[in-house]
Amino acid sequence: MSRALHLVQAVREALDLKLADDERVVLLGEDIGVNGSVFRATDGLIAKYGEHRVIDTPLAESGIIGTAIGLALGGLIPVVEIQFLAFIFPGLEQLFSHAARMRHRTRGQFGVPMVIRAPYGAGIRGPELHSESVEALFAHTPGLKVVVPGDPHDAKGLLISAIEDPDPVVFLEPTRIYRAFREAVPEGLYRVPIGKAKVVREGEDLSVITWGAMVRTALRAAQRMEQERGWRCEVVDLRTLHPVDRDAILASVQKTGRALVVHEAHRTAGLGAEIVSLINEEALLYLQAPIRRIAGYDVPVPMFAVEDDYLPTEERICRGIEETMQF
Amino acid sequence: MLTEHGRAQLQTQMKAHSPRLYEELQVLRSDGEVTGPIDDIPPERMREMYRWMVLMRGFDKKCVTWQRQGRIGTYAPFEGQEAAQVGSALALSNSDWMFPTYRDHAAAMVHGQTMANVLLYWMGRMEGCVSPPGVRVLPPCVPIATHLLHAVGLAFAMTLRGERAVAIAYFGDGATSEGDFHEALNFAGVFRLPVIFLCQNNGYAISVPFSRQSASRTIAQRAVAYDIPGVRVDGNDVFAVHRAVTQARERAVAGLGPTLIEAVTFRYGAHTTADDPTRYRDQRRLSEEWRTQRDPIARLRLYLERRDLWSAREEEAWQAEAAALVEEAMQEAMAAGAADPLAMFQHVYADEPWHLAKQRREMLESRGGASA
Incomplete structure (x- = not known):
């Protein structure tokens, strides 16, 4: 039940x-x-x-x-x-x-x-x-x-x-x-394994790799890009950030040939850099475009009057998808 | 401007609000005489205290020599603090958990840690953090005062499980300035946990004297704020330390909560072998004063010899045996062989994740080994 x-x-x-x-x-x-x-x-x-x-x-x-x-x-x-x-x-x-x-x-x-x-x-x-x-x-x-x-x-x-x-x-x-x-x-006890990512939306054109609250934002952006452009984006919810699910990331990128990493944490030295690096080291020859990061800006997280402008939005993710697809 | 009368009034107010000073409890005076009856420590236990203190001083001096010879790395000596460490550790039961710092290996060894492991630690090897099976000694804590909270948590776990034992945390005077000191005493007080906070106040946190560490005249008086017992003892008096810890332990296992003990002592040497105490104190005069006037071992020997509990012949025999034990420990530590670099990949997690397996293979290959 x-x-x-x-x-x-x-x-x-x-x-x-x-x-x-x-x-x-x-x-x-x-x-x-x-x-x-x-x-x-x-x-x-x-x-x-x-x-x-x-x-x-x-x-x-x-x-x-x-x-x-x-x-x-x-x-x-x-x-x-x-x-x-x-x-x-x-x-x-x-x-x-x-x-x-x-x-x-x-x-x-x-x-x-x-x-x-x-x-x-x-x-x-x-x-x-x-x-x-x-x-x-x-x-x-x-x-x-x-x-x-x-x-x-x-x-x-x-x-x-x-x-x-x-x-x-x-x-x-x-x-x-x-x-x-x-x-x-x-109901009842069940386990989701630590260290395993989840493909929350299947696609062939581009992999959006993300986690947390950004998964929903990325899903909306993916739906819009399919409606507006006909691009089918895969959305990967990492679920575990350390140790990261290497196999799931590589499998998705090897399939799509393009990737975008989305996180709300600051961009510099954020986990996006680590994921881009992993893909470069292990799947570079599959890539058709540079991997972009859509992230929180490198500023102290602002107070709430402008927090929506700090956070990666559906708009910013869509722009990142467009730039990557049209590289 | 404050008038003379106004100032006097304020000073009277301050006195009224001042914490009471804790008297430094003493049982065994520096001249080897006792201040009162000692019916809580049987003669054989006194001889055991003495043998441990002599052995520990021999070990400590040898370690400083070995560091100079390059056989071990930077070392934190405890010479001068033997009574505080041996007296407290001998008051514990095997079921009690000990949380030492990097200067408390005498206490750790009395509680069951091996000399060889202590040496391995100072040879820069993690194996030295392991304690023998059943020995409840945690690895030496390097950050200051953080382990007081681990003792609190362990005491909490024992309380929740209905175990009747205590956790004891060792720390120095500098640790009392850390936030974790406050948090630990506060938690232990709130939950009435069986913890003994044993502070060895040796007067200096590396170079900073206690007067610069705190405006409190004593560390024991801090206990007032947590509404827990605070006890100040002559830390070079092994009987007084033993008694204070024994009593704190009795209260703790009876469910009466934690105790803060301040053992006033002095480290004869440097903070570590990398430190030069002549830069910050009159090292020669101070260490000479403490060695000749307040030494913990000399006073116990006087006491024991006057009661025919120890003799010159026994002294000679034990000094030789102690030196042999220390040498044997070094042989045992050396027998561990060269450190294995690949061992750094072990025990990061219970199961090795993919990235560590990969990095381990990288190291293996860079060392010319086959890929595993």
Whole structure:
């Protein structure tokens, strides 16, 4: 059986099912208890599982992530919520210098199975520093996995996989599509594998490689280009940003011969560069045009009055498709 | 302008609001006499403390020599801090988890880490981070104060699982300026976790004296803010340290929460073998003063010898045995053979992802090996 759920409801359901399924799972975060988290991702869970499983912590991101590392060392599986991704910075030392390295430095003796969930991205008229996309920081850190669901079905299945993963997983939830649409989500536990991309629209002419909230924008651009120009664009939702699904990217580009990478994070040193580089190294002779990047500008993410102008839009993606097709 | 009277009034206010000072608790004085009865430490345990401290000092001095000879890399010596480390570690149970820094290998070894592993670590090898099976010692923490939170989390896990044991975090005076020190004490206080925060206040964070580190007169007084017990002890008094940790442990396993212990001590040498303490302190005078007037080992030997618990003959025999143990550990570390560069690709993740497999093959090929 499946029901239509919003992405944030799918996240909540994954947490609920894993709390029920595995007594080692504990949630930690700010306002995740009686308040049910600011986006309601943990709504009702404290009533169901108690304050020893759904733990409201003091307001301290390093404290939360550092404590979660200790909980993981002690045999539990902490699932941390950072209220907004841009608030994670005080906790980066814990994440980069400890969580990501513990398995390596102890030669496999101690792993740190934990999930860091964080709402992220622009487009919801949030206040300043509530809209950043800093996923590249995590992908650049060996030892971490980085996962971004692009729809409710994947949000639930990927989060369950992340909680069951033996390594620390940064799980980024695009706030812009938390409640943007509903989708059929199966009941019960199911897994979407980490490290596997998904072709969300098939096409032969150009591959749009993207993730998170940009998947919907890219799909709209692809539909428009087919209607207006007759070009059939494939849209690949990466779903896992590290380690990236090399085979899926190469298979799509080898088929289409053209690619566009779309992300809302800043362009310079963004993950788009890494993906372009991968294609150049492994599929250059298939290319009929240079690969373009449509990305957030290299400016501090602006306040919401102009955030729509910062974000890659359907227009900008269409222009990128046209330039690539007509190269 | 403030009048004389106004200033006096303000000073009276300040005194009224000042935290109370923590007395430095002492059991074993520098002259080898005790300040009161010691019924909590049996004679055999005292001899064990002494043997450990002598062994650890021998190890530490040898490591400095080995660094000079190029047999190990940059090394962080702890000489002078043996009582704080040995006394605290001997007060623990095997079920307790220890979170040391890079200067706490004496405590780590007392708790079960091997000398050979400690040497491997200072030879620049990750294998040195591994502890023997069943030994609850985490790798030395290099960033400052971050591991206090790991102890908090581990204590939290034990509490949630109903285990009766403690987590102990070792750190220095400099660590108390870090945000994670505050976050850890705050979390431990809020959730009443069985954590022992053991600060070795050796007076200097590399070059910066404690007076520049904090306006607090003591570190123990910080406990007031978290409403947890704070204890200040003579860190060169192995009995006082042992007692403070034993009591903190009793409270912790009884569900009464964390304790902050400040052990006042001094590192005789440099921060590391790459550091020159004469640049920032009167090294000769200070280390001479502490060595001759407050040494942790000398005072325990005086105490033991006066009670016929130790003799010159035993001293000679143990010094020889300790030196042999340290040499054996070096032989064992050397027996590990050359470090394998390909091992850097192991254990980044539980399962090797494609990009690491590819990079590992690249390294193998660049070294002239066959592609695996």
